[in-house]
Structure formats: structure tokens, C-alpha cells
Amino acid sequence: MTTTLSTGHAGAATASPRAMARAGGLHPFGVFILLAGAFLPIMDFFITNVALPSIDASLHASASSLELVIAGYGVAYATLLVLGGRLGDRYGRHRIFLGGLVGFVLASLACGIAPTVGALITARIIQGATAALLIPQVLATFHHVLEGERKSRAVALYGATSGIAAVVGQLVGGLLVSADIAGTSWRPIFLVNVPIGVVVILVAARIVPSTRSPHPVGIDLPGTVLFAATLTALLVPLTEGHSLGWPWWTWLLLALAAVLGSATYLVEKRTERRGDVPLLPPSLLRLPSMSRGLAMVFAFSIGFGAFMFVFALTVQNGLHADALHSGLAILPMALLFFAGSLVAPRMITRYGRAALSTGAIIQLAGLVSLVVILVGNWPHVSLWAIAVPLALVGAGQSMLFAGLFRSVLADVPAHLGGIGSGVLITLQQSGLALGVATLGTLYLTQAPHNIAHAFADVEYVQMAIVALLAVSVAALPRFTKAAATAPVIDA
Structure with a gap:
């Protein structure tokens, strides 16, 4: 039985990052470096939204090919996240994080x-x-190395980083595309990952501790293959169906997804009964924090992914803004999300679940105001007119992101931290992709007739999701100071 290294605020501030890493601890700067490593892949899911017209003009791509630029990334990301967590638990999170980041930098260059x-x-x-x-190793390292208040704060900051990266992705994408650096058009949105990624690799190699599960388990090849096939069969037709006119094979894949999902559950249940640890342990998913928190993260992500997608299209195609102004339009939301993320951990510790409900209400107020302004003044809507509603949306989302991510992993044993982290981010990523595929399709179907009303219809669904979350947070574990400071012991 090993006890996680305890690192208080004073020790964390005075010890060098490298010395702490050698002792098995994580310096606050190490937390920042891990978050920076996670920031790039999350941002890259959204950064292409404002660049698609430029990619089309440069590479003469079809509509379905452009969707695959987003869908190909999302499907590969979602299907392999749990496996990534398992590999980190078994072979070392530090090693897998660095290897994944090297691969990500090279792929970005490509x-x-x-x-x-x-x-x-x-x-x-x-x-x-x-x-x-690389992504699951971040939360798993926090879960394994940090304890008490520091762990709660780091997990909350990860949730904030996820949301900030999504918002900043469209902002940075618009800036880089409009800058047209040396006539490269859209290419810098990917090339910018290379120098940043290299810096993170060099620093992380020195100051992030090497950790792995004290009880590494097998890869569970049948569960991995079935789970990947299920997500692929679900996400590919939902993403591509609208642009291709819903051919017969999209419906066949959706039916196959249901069959594969059932097979995955049965195989995983049988694997766990046999005494092995499956890719998606049913017992882990039955933990209150996981079952309730994951459902809420999934619902939240559907609304968030759809919002980012349809907002970019509404501003560019409806209000005829260029890529630069389309990116800048989201700036109020980004700024308030960042500001809210800084105070969210403290607010959640002090006020508990009430902080999450308040965040949901603030977000709901922002969405309602945004729809009223767009529909009531269309098409004579200035980007300044929607700045305050977007700021409210960002402030409210920051509290929900931080609280939901903190809640999901509350009951997960430390030695299953990689698996729990992978499941959490898989559900988040799948929700983002499903939001684009389902509510995005609703928008694209109605936009040719009336863009403002198409946007409003999507936001009515998101409002319903946010209202439901405001009530449902009562089912989450209590966020008390006692819970936040409890010691972490690896069994």
C-alpha cells in the first residue's frame, strides 16, 4: 500500500520543479505544463470551424471531405481515449504523455x-x-500525485482548460486565417502547435513525475475493438449523413452501432465477472459520481459542441463576418470563461452544488438574451450587441465545467485514475461530436430558409439541457472542504 506524496502550499512554492518530480511530486508549474499539453489537442477540435472556407478554397475539397477534417479527428480521438488511459496506467503516464505529444506535434506538422x-x-x-x-495522462497524473485541495483545484482547472481551449480555438483560428502569414492561409492553425508542443515536451520531460498504476492491468483487446467500432459506427453516419443525403449505409451503421454497443456491454460485464479488469468496468461506471456526473458531462458537451459550431456559421454566413471578426466575436465568451475559471474552484469549495446551479442559471440567461437579440434584430445585428450575452454564457459555463469535471472523478480509486479519466474525456468528446452531428444537422436543414431561426431552434435545445443541469446538480456529491482535503491513498 503506497501513500501519495503530500505536498503542501509552502513546499510546492519553495521546492524546485525538477526536485519535486524526482521525489514523485508535482510542482504548480508542472500542473501548468500538463494543462498546456492538454490545451493543444482540445483546441484543435474547434480551431478548424472558422478555417473550413479557406481550406475549401485552397484544396478544392468537397463538403463531405471538409466534414471529415473535423470528424476524422473527433472519431479517432473519442475511440482511443480509454485505451490511452489504460496504456498510461500500465506503461507509465509520463512516458505515454511524452510519446503522444511527440506524435501530435508531428501530425500537426503533416x-x-x-x-x-x-x-x-x-x-x-x-x-x-x-x-x-496524451490527454488521459493529465487527469490521471493529477489523480495519482496530488491530494486534497491541490487535487481538487487541478481537476477543476483541467475542466476550465477544456472549455477555454474550445473557445480560444475559434478565436485563434480566425486570427491566424485572417493574418494569412506569408500567404499560407489556413496552414498556421496547425503549424502553431509545433513550437508550442516542442517547448512543452522539453519542459515536461524534466519536471513531470513518472507514475503508473501499482496494479497495471491488461489491454482488453476485445473490449477495445468493440468500443472503438461502436463509436465509429455511431459518429461517422451522424457526422457525414446530412452532407451525403443520408445514403443507405449511414442507416445501416446506426443500426450496427446499437448492436455493437450491446455486445460491448455484455463482453465487458463477462470480463469483469471473470476477475479481469475490462476497458470500461461496469462497476466503475456504477459509482454515483461517475454515473451521474458522466451523464451530465455528456449532455453539457452536446450543447456546447453544437453552440460553437452553429455560432461560427451564423456569424460568417448570416452576418457576413470574415474569419477574423468571426473569431473575435467569441472573445467576450472566452474572457469571461477564463475569469470564471480562476474563481470557480474556490466558489465550488465554498458554496458547493449551489455554485453549479448558479452557473447554469447565468448561462441560461446569456443564451436567452442572445436569441432575443439575434431574432429580434436580424439581420441588422452588430457583434457589439451580442457581447454581453456571450459574456454571461462564458461565465456560467466556466462554473459548470469546473464542477462537473471535479465531480466525476470524486469516487474513482487512484489505481483506476487513468481509466476513469479516459472514460470522462471520451464522453465529453463524444458529446461534442454528437452535438455537431445532431443539432448541427438541425441547423443546416433550416439555415437556407432563415439563419436566425435555425440558430434559435438549436439554442432552444441547449437551453433545455442547461435548465435540466441546473436542477440535476442536486444529485452530485457534496463539494465540502472536508471532502476536498481528504488524503489520497493508493490501494
């Missing part, structure tokens, strides 16, 4: 120099696969 849309799609799939290796 995206940036892709000569054809086929090469870009292939590089994006590799990007998604390598992102799935």
Missing part, C-alpha cells in the same frame, strides 16, 4: 503542409489518435 485534402484528413486522424494517448 496537417500544416498537407498538399491535398486526403492527406489532411489522414493527418487529422493521426492527430486525433495521438491526442487520445
Whole structure:
């Protein structure tokens, strides 16, 4: 039985990052470096939204090919996340994090120099696969090394980083595309990952401790293959169906997804009964924090992914803003999300679940105001007019992100931290992709008739989700100071 290294605030502030890593601890700067490593892959899911018209003009891509630029990344990312967590538990989170980040940087370079849309799609799939290796190691390292208040704060900051990266992705994408650096158009949105990624690799190699589960388990090849096939069969037709006119094979894949999902559950249940640890342990998913928190993260992500997608299209196609102004339009939301993320951990510790409900209400107020302004003044809507509603949306989302991520892993044993982290981010990523595929399809179907009302219809669904979350947070574990400071022991 090993006890996690205890690192108080004073020790964390005075010890050098490298010395702490050698002792098995994690310096606050190490937390920042891990979050920086997670920031890039999350941002890359959203950064292409404002660049698609430029990619189309440069590579002469079809509509379905452009969707695959996003879908290929998302499907590879979602299907391999749990496996990434398992590999980190078994072979070392530090090693898998660095290896995944090296692969992500090389894939980003390949995206940036892709000569054809086929090469870009292939590089994006590799990007998604390598992102799935490195992302779960971040939460698993926090879960294994940190304890009490520091762990709660780091997990909350990870949730905040996820949301900030999503919002900043569209902002940075718009800035880089509009800058047209040396006539490279959209390519810098991928090439920017290379220098940043190299810095993170060099620093993380020195100051992030090496950890692994004290009870490493097998890879569970049948569960991995079935789970990957289920998500692929679900996400590919939902993402591509609308642009292709819903051919027969999309419906066949959706039916197959249901069959594969049932088979996955039965195989995983049988594996656990046999005494082995499956890819998705049913007993882990039955933990109150996991079952309730995951459902809420999934619902939240559907609304969030859809919002980011349809907002970019509404601003560009409806209000005729260029990529730069489309990216800048989201700035109020990004700024308030960042500001809210800084105070969210303290607010949640002090006020508990009431902080999450308040965040949901603030977000709901922002969405309602945004729809009223757009529908009531369309098409004469300035970007300044929607700044305050977007700021409210960002402030409210920051509290929900931080609280939901903190809740999901509350009951997960430390030696299953990698698996729990992988499941959490898989559900988040799957929700983002499903939001784009389902509510995005609703938008694309109605936009040719009335863009403002198409946007409003999507937001009515998101409002319903947020209202439900405001009530449902009562089912989450209590966020008390006692719970936040309890010691962490690896069994």
C-alpha cells in the first residue's frame, strides 16, 4: 500500500520543479505544463470551424471531405481515449504523455503542409489518435500525485482548460486565417502547435513525475475493438449523413452501432465477472459520481459542441463576418470563461452544488438574451450587441465545467485514475461530436430558409439541457472542504 506524496502550499512554492518530480511530486508549474499539453489537442477540435472556407478554397475539397477534417479527428480521438488511459496506467503516464505529444506535434506538422485534402484528413486522424494517448495522462497524473485541495483545484482547472481551449480555438483560428502569414492561409492553425508542443515536451520531460498504476492491468483487446467500432459506427453516419443525403449505409451503421454497443456491454460485464479488469468496468461506471456526473458531462458537451459550431456559421454566413471578426466575436465568451475559471474552484469549495446551479442559471440567461437579440434584430445585428450575452454564457459555463469535471472523478480509486479519466474525456468528446452531428444537422436543414431561426431552434435545445443541469446538480456529491482535503491513498 503506497501513500501519495503530500505536498503542501509552502513546499510546492519553495521546492524546485525538477526536485519535486524526482521525489514523485508535482510542482504548480508542472500542473501548468500538463494543462498546456492538454490545451493543444482540445483546441484543435474547434480551431478548424472558422478555417473550413479557406481550406475549401485552397484544396478544392468537397463538403463531405471538409466534414471529415473535423470528424476524422473527433472519431479517432473519442475511440482511443480509454485505451490511452489504460496504456498510461500500465506503461507509465509520463512516458505515454511524452510519446503522444511527440506524435501530435508531428501530425500537426503533416496537417500544416498537407498538399491535398486526403492527406489532411489522414493527418487529422493521426492527430486525433495521438491526442487520445496524451490527454488521459493529465487527469490521471493529477489523480495519482496530488491530494486534497491541490487535487481538487487541478481537476477543476483541467475542466476550465477544456472549455477555454474550445473557445480560444475559434478565436485563434480566425486570427491566424485572417493574418494569412506569408500567404499560407489556413496552414498556421496547425503549424502553431509545433513550437508550442516542442517547448512543452522539453519542459515536461524534466519536471513531470513518472507514475503508473501499482496494479497495471491488461489491454482488453476485445473490449477495445468493440468500443472503438461502436463509436465509429455511431459518429461517422451522424457526422457525414446530412452532407451525403443520408445514403443507405449511414442507416445501416446506426443500426450496427446499437448492436455493437450491446455486445460491448455484455463482453465487458463477462470480463469483469471473470476477475479481469475490462476497458470500461461496469462497476466503475456504477459509482454515483461517475454515473451521474458522466451523464451530465455528456449532455453539457452536446450543447456546447453544437453552440460553437452553429455560432461560427451564423456569424460568417448570416452576418457576413470574415474569419477574423468571426473569431473575435467569441472573445467576450472566452474572457469571461477564463475569469470564471480562476474563481470557480474556490466558489465550488465554498458554496458547493449551489455554485453549479448558479452557473447554469447565468448561462441560461446569456443564451436567452442572445436569441432575443439575434431574432429580434436580424439581420441588422452588430457583434457589439451580442457581447454581453456571450459574456454571461462564458461565465456560467466556466462554473459548470469546473464542477462537473471535479465531480466525476470524486469516487474513482487512484489505481483506476487513468481509466476513469479516459472514460470522462471520451464522453465529453463524444458529446461534442454528437452535438455537431445532431443539432448541427438541425441547423443546416433550416439555415437556407432563415439563419436566425435555425440558430434559435438549436439554442432552444441547449437551453433545455442547461435548465435540466441546473436542477440535476442536486444529485452530485457534496463539494465540502472536508471532502476536498481528504488524503489520497493508493490501494
